Amino acid sequence: MYGKPPQSLNVINVGVGSFADVINSAGGQAVNVDWRPPAGGDAKAARALAGLVNDPAIDQANRTALEKFLSAKPVLEGVERAGDVIPGMGERTILHSGPPVDWQDVCGPVSGAVIGAVMFEGWARDRDAAAALLRHGEVTIEPCHHHSTVGPMAGITSPSMPVWVVSNATGGNKAFANLNEGLGKVLRFGANSPEVIDRLQWMATTLASVLAAALAASDGIDIRTIMAQALYMGDEVHNRNAAATGLLFKQLVSHALRSGLPVEDIAQAMEFIAGNDHFFLNVSMAACKSMLDAAHGVPGSTMVTAMARNGVEFGIRVSGCGDQWFTTSAPVVDGLYFPSYSMADAAPDLGDSAITETAGLGGFAMAASPAIVQFVGGTPADAIARSREMQAITIGRNNALTIPALDFAGTASGIDVRKVVDTGILPIINTGIAHKEAGIGQIGAGITRAPMACFTKAILSLFETHSGSPA
Amino acid sequence: MPTAQRILSDIYRDSVALMRLSADLADLPGVTQASAIMATEANIRLLFEAGLIEQMSGAAPSDLLIAIEGEDEGSVAAALDRAEALLNNAPPQATGGPDEIRAPRSMEMALDGFPDADLALISCPGEYAAAEATKAVRLGLDVMIFSDNVAIAEELALKQLAAKTDRLVMGPDCGSAIINGVPLGFANVVAPGDIGIVAASGTGLQQVSCLIDHLGRGVSQAIGTGGRDLNAMIDGATMLQGLNILADDEQTAVIVLISKPPAAEVAARIQARAAGCGKPVVISFLGSDAGAPQSGNISIAKTLEQAAHMAVDLSKGVDPSGRMLPRHGLGAPEIRDLISTLSDGQQYMRGLYSGGTFSYEAMLLLEKDIGAVNSPSPIKAKNKLNDIWSSTGNTVLDLGDDQFTRGRPHPMIDHRLRNDRILQEARDPETAVILLDVVIGHGSHPAPAEAMAAAINSAREAANEIGHHPIFITFVCGTKADPQNLVRQQDALRRAGAVVVENNAQAARLAGDIISGL
Numbered sequence A: 001m002y003g004k005p006p007q008s009l010n011v012i013n014v015g016v017g018s019f020a021d022v023i024n025s026a027g028g029q030a031v032n033v034d035w036r037p038p039a040g041g042d043a044k045a046a047r048a049l050a051g052l053v054n055d056p057a058i059d060q061a062n063r064t065a066l067e068k069f070l071s072a073k074p075v076l077e078g079v080e081r082a083g084d085v086i087p088g089m090g091e092r093t094i095l096h097s098g099p100p101v102d103w104q105d106v107c108g109p110v111s112g113a114v115i116g117a118v119m120f121e122g123w124a125r126d127r128d129a130a131a132a133l134l135r136h137g138e139v140t141i142e143p144c145h146h147h148s149t150v151g152p153m154a155g156i157t158s159p160s161m162p163v164w165v166v167s168n169a170t171g172g173n174k175a176f177a178n179l180n181e182g183l184g185k186v187l188r189f190g191a192n193s194p195e196v197i198d199r200l201q202w203m204a205t206t207l208a209s210v211l212a213a214a215l216a217a218s219d220g221i222d223i224r225t226i227m228a229q230a231l232y233m234g235d236e237v238h239n240r241n242a243a244a245t246g247l248l249f250k251q252l253v254s255h256a257l258r259s260g261l262p263v264e265d266i267a268q269a270m271e272f273i274a275g276n277d278h279f280f281l282n283v284s285m286a287a288c289k290s291m292l293d294a295a296h297g298v299p300g301s302t303m304v305t306a307m308a309r310n311g312v313e314f315g316i317r318v319s320g321c322g323d324q325w326f327t328t329s330a331p332v333v334d335g336l337y338f339p340s341y342s343m344a345d346a347a348p349d350l351g352d353s354a355i356t357e358t359a360g361l362g363g364f365a366m367a368a369s370p371a372i373v374q375f376v377g378g379t380p381a382d383a384i385a386r387s388r389e390m391q392a393i394t395i396g397r398n399n400a401l402t403i404p405a406l407d408f409a410g411t412a413s414g415i416d417v418r419k420v421v422d423t424g425i426l427p428i429i430n431t432g433i434a435h436k437e438a439g440i441g442q443i444g445a446g447i448t449r450a451p452m453a454c455f456t457k458a459i460l461s462l463f464e465t466h467s468g469s470p471a
Numbered sequence B: 001m002p003t004a005q006r007i008l009s010d011i012y013r014d015s016v017a018l019m020r021l022s023a024d025l026a027d028l029p030g031v032t033q034a035s036a037i038m039a040t041e042a043n044i045r046l047l048f049e050a051g052l053i054e055q056m057s058g059a060a061p062s063d064l065l066i067a068i069e070g071e072d073e074g075s076v077a078a079a080l081d082r083a084e085a086l087l088n089n090a091p092p093q094a095t096g097g098p099d100e101i102r103a104p105r106s107m108e109m110a111l112d113g114f115p116d117a118d119l120a121l122i123s124c125p126g127e128y129a130a131a132e133a134t135k136a137v138r139l140g141l142d143v144m145i146f147s148d149n150v151a152i153a154e155e156l157a158l159k160q161l162a163a164k165t166d167r168l169v170m171g172p173d174c175g176s177a178i179i180n181g182v183p184l185g186f187a188n189v190v191a192p193g194d195i196g197i198v199a200a201s202g203t204g205l206q207q208v209s210c211l212i213d214h215l216g217r218g219v220s221q222a223i224g225t226g227g228r229d230l231n232a233m234i235d236g237a238t239m240l241q242g243l244n245i246l247a248d249d250e251q252t253a254v255i256v257l258i259s260k261p262p263a264a265e266v267a268a269r270i271q272a273r274a275a276g277c278g279k280p281v282v283i284s285f286l287g288s289d290a291g292a293p294q295s296g297n298i299s300i301a302k303t304l305e306q307a308a309h310m311a312v313d314l315s316k317g318v319d320p321s322g323r324m325l326p327r328h329g330l331g332a333p334e335i336r337d338l339i340s341t342l343s344d345g346q347q348y349m350r351g352l353y354s355g356g357t358f359s360y361e362a363m364l365l366l367e368k369d370i371g372a373v374n375s376p377s378p379i380k381a382k383n384k385l386n387d388i389w390s391s392t393g394n395t396v397l398d399l400g401d402d403q404f405t406r407g408r409p410h411p412m413i414d415h416r417l418r419n420d421r422i423l424q425e426a427r428d429p430e431t432a433v434i435l436l437d438v439v440i441g442h443g444s445h446p447a448p449a450e451a452m453a454a455a456i457n458s459a460r461e462a463a464n465e466i467g468h469h470p471i472f473i474t475f476v477c478g479t480k481a482d483p484q485n486l487v488r489q490q491d492a493l494r495r496a497g498a499v500v501v502e503n504n505a506q507a508a509r510l511a512g513d514i515i516s517g518l
Helices: A018-025 A043-050 A056-071 A108-121 A127-135 A194-217 A223-231 A242-257 A263-274 A281-295 A362-368 A370-375 A380-391 A417-423 A452-467 B015-026 B041-049 B073-089 B107-113 B126-138 B152-164 B202-214 B237-248 B264-275 B304-315 B332-340 B356-370 B416-427 B448-465 B486-495 B504-516
Strands: A010-014 A029-032 A074-081 A093-096 A140-143 A162-168 A174-178 A304-310 A313-318 A326-329 A394-403 A409-415 A428-434 A442-449 B003-008 B031-038 B064-070 B119-122 B142-145 B176-179 B182-185 B192-199 B219-224 B254-259 B281-285 B298-300 B348-353 B395-398 B431-439 B471-477 B499-501
Touching (some): A018 B182, A093 A108, A174 A281, A194 A242, A281 A304, A362 A394, A362 A428, A380 A394, A409 A417, B031 B073, B107 B126, B152 B237, B192 B202, B202 B219, B202 B254, B202 B471, B254 B304, B332 B504, B416 B448, B471 B486
Parallel strands (some): B119 B142, B192 B219, B348 B395, B348 B431
Antiparallel strands (some): A074 A162, A428 A442
C-alpha cells in the first residue's frame, strides 16, 4: 500500500457509499461493495464465514471436488427393478424426496404417494390398510438421497418400480431415478387412484421391458452429450425437457424395434415417451446425482452436493460434511399459478429435482431456455442475468455444458456455501408447484431460491470442523 | 399520538443513508418523530426507548424497519409511503466501473474485478465489521475500520491475524486517515509533505494535520489506529506498526504520535521504539505525565497545537524546544471588553463539542486555569455530570459520544442536537461562555459554520429576552483546500458575532481567561 506514487490508493469500500466518492475525487480508486449483512444478518455465522474465506486448504478441497464433478461421465446403462439395484434398499422400504422426515410429518402429496406405493406393491389392499401399516412402522420410509437415488416431487420409489441406472464412467459410482409418469393424476403429486396404480403396473412391466431391452442393445447412452445438445435447443433440463426427451427417443427407438418384443408393446412405450415432454427429467436428475455424488466426501470442501425438499423441509448436503443435512422450513413458492389456484393451495417446495440446479442446470442455466422464462414470468434478459448471477456463488464452470447466450460460457458449477453466505445471492431453482392435498397434481410453476438458513447452518458446522484442523 | 411501523424485507441501507432518510421523514408535515433502521435487536431497543414502537415481531436483522410518530393517522401513513418511495427510488449504491454489469456483493467479488486493491475501508454496522475486516486481511488487504461497537477481543484477534501476514489494521473506530495523500473517512485536504502521523484519535489526527498545513508544511502519511489501540490488551499493535512504517518510509522525515493517555507499559514500549527509530518523533499523549519536553530524538507536546508546531519546526530543521506559542491571540483589553458585555450571574463556560479529543484536551487545559470542569466523561470521576441533558457549573460535553448519538446522526453531520443545546445553554442565566468546535473536511457537514451561525443568532435572541449576552468562542478545524473552505467557515462565524480563534487549545485558554477574569 505504501511506497506507491502520491494520490494512488485502491480501495474496496464496504458501508458508507460516499466515502468512495471522496477517494475517487482525491485521485484514488474506490469500488463500492453492494453490501448487506452476511448470512441474512446472523452475526455469528458472519464471523464463522470470515474464518473460512480464502483458506488455502478449503480452496484446494473445492478444486478437488469440482474436478471430480466435472470429469464425471454419466452413462445411461439400463432400467432395472429398484429393489434389485438400489444399494441398501430393503424389501419393505419406500424412498421419498428431500431430507429425512417421519411418516406422521409428511406433506399431503408425499402421504398420498407413499400410500399409493404400498398399494402398488400389494402390501395393503386399500388406503386405510396402507396407512395403518405405515403408522405401525411396518414400512420404512427413507430419503432417496441416502440410496444414490433421486425422484421428482414426492420422489416415491418402491422396490418393484423400475428405475433408470446411470453409471459414472469416470468415478464408477451409480445413481438411480424412477421413471416419469407424465402429467395429470400421477403418483409423484400424491394421486393413488386405480388408474394411477394401473399405469405404474404397466410402466413396471411393458415400458420397463422395452426400455431395458433397448438399452441392453445400446452401448449405454452418454447423457452429458444429450444435456449439452438440449441446452442448445432451448432446454434447461429441469422444467423444460422437450428437446432432451426427443434426443433420448431418437437413440432408443431403433434399438427398441430390434428387441424382438411385441410391436404393440414397443409402440405403446414409444407413444408414452413421445407424449411426455418431461420424460427425460428423471434421467437428467439421475445423471446430475451421479456427477455430484462423485464430488461428495472430499474433506474440507464447502461445495454443495445436494439441494432437496420433502414438502416440509428444504435441505442441503455439502461435500466435506459427510451425511449431514442442513435443513430449514421449505418455502411456499411465489410463482405463477394455474387458473383458480393460489399460494394458499400450494404444498411447500417439494422434490429432489433441485439436484439439477446443484449441478449447474435448471435455474442456473435459465439463459439457455428463454421459453421457460416466459412460462414462469420474466424476460430472456432476466434469464441471462440470473445465470450470470449464479457464477458469483460457484467454484467454476462446466465447459462440457455451455450456453450460447452467455457467449458459450460453461454452466456455473459447484455451489460454494461460503460464497452464498458472503454475497447473500441464493441459488435459484426452477420448480413445479404441487397442490398441498394429495392427488390434485401440479397447480403452478415458478422460480424460487434456496433458503439462506441451510447455508448459514452449514457454515457454522464447517467452521467448527475446520477450526479444529490446521488452517 | 399515533405511531405506525413498516417492515421492508431484505433491503439494506447503511446507517448514514438511514439517518438522512430519518431526518427527511421527520421534516414532513404532521410528523413528530421518525426513524428508519436496520432491524437489529439493538436498533429495535432504541425505538422502544424512543416510544416509536410498542412491540415488534417478525423483523429480521436484514429487514429495514421504518417507524413514524405523527399528529394524525393520515400524516403517519403518508410518511410511511414516502419512506418506501424514497427507498425504492434510491440509486444503487455504486457500480464497479463500466465493465461491471452489477456491483459486487462481497469483498471477494470486488477483489475479483479489482485485483489491484490495497485497502478495505469498512464502515458497516459494528457487529459485522470484525468479520468483514477478517475477510479483508485473509484476502491480503490492509484495512481501515471506521465502524465502532466492535468487541475488544475481536480487535485483538484481528490485529494478531494481521501481524502474521504483515497487514495493517487501522481501527476499529478509526475515523480518519490519509494514505498516499488520499483522505479516508473524515479527513481534510492537506498539503503533501514530510511529516508522518500515527494517531489513536480521529479529531486529533485532523487537528494536527490541518495545523501542519496551516503552518506551511505537509503530511506524508496519517495513519489512524482506533481509540483502544493503546490500552494494555491491544498493546499499541497498530501504533507500533505505524511507527515502523513511517520509520522506513522515505517520504517521512518527522513522525508525530497522538493519543489520549495510554496504559503506562504501552507508553513505555512506544517511547522505547520511537527512541530507536532514527527519525525525530513528536509524542502527544494528552494528559499523560510525560517527562522532559525533549530527550534525544523525542519531543513531548502537551497539546495538539504544540505537536503540530514542534513537527513543523523539526521538518524545517529548527529546534522546537524554545518556541513560545500565543495563548489565544487576544490582548487583555479585548478580554476586558468581552467580559464587560456580561451581566451579573453569568459566570460559567459551557463547551459543546463535536470532537471527543477536543473536549478532552479542553478539560485538561481548563483544569489548570479554572479548576476541574463537569462532564459526562470527566478527567476525574468526581466531576461526572449525572444528568447529561442539563449542565452544572463549568461544563464540557462531547456531543459525539454514544450517550448523545444513540439513534441520532453524529453532530459533525447533523447539527440539530447541538443547536438545541446551544439554545438551552444561552437561556441559562449562569452561562457566560459557549465554546464550539467546527470540524470540516470530507465527510463533515457541507456548510457547518453557516448552519451554526443561524443557531448562534437564535440563541443570542433567546438570551436577550433575559437581558443576557453570552460570549461565543469558536474555532474551525480544517484547511483552505477543504470542500467547505476554512476561511469561508471562519468568516461566517465572525459575521454571527462569534470570537474565532485558530485552534482548540487557544479556544480553551480564552474561555479559561474570561471565566477567571470575572
